[in-house]
Amino acid sequence: MSFHWLVLLAAIAVEIVATAALKSAVSAPWLIGALPLVLIGFSFILLSIALRVIPMAVAYAVWEGVGIVGIAVIGHLLFGEHLTAGRALGLASILGGILLIENGVGHGRKQDEPVAEGRLV
Structure with a gap:
């Protein structure tokens, strides 16, 4: 797995943690409440590196797709949200769409070749 894919996985993990933190940030002091926003910003920085x-x-x-699936699982496991x-099936469809x-x-180029403005560099 290349460096950029690992960075993308880190961006997903940070996004999931940030989104889960939003659940308790509503009633937290403003400094703690701002933490999810900082984490989401960090997730975007990591995403930009992967891009x-x-x-x-x-x-x-x-x-986005793996983040949605991840936060649904976290919501079910940590917050008791229903996973019907x-x-x-909807989450599985998201994963299928990603594939x-x-x-x-x-298609037709190496996976880790850089892309610029829709053209190979």
Whole structure:
């Protein structure tokens, strides 16, 4: 796994932690309440690093889609939110959509070749 994919996974992890922290940040003092915003900003910085190599459609789909699935699991495990069969099917559909996007973007070039303005560099 390349450096940029590891950075993208770190961006996802930070986003999941930030989103989960929003649940308790509402009633926290302003300094603690601002922590999720700082973490989301950090997640965007990591995403921008990953975008140097990973195609934008793939990186954003993975970042957002895996983040949605991750926060749904965290919501279920930590906050007792219901994960019904319909919701699980929806989450599986998100993951399936990510795979379709990942397999359809950048076909015919190496995975870690840089991309600039829609053209290979």
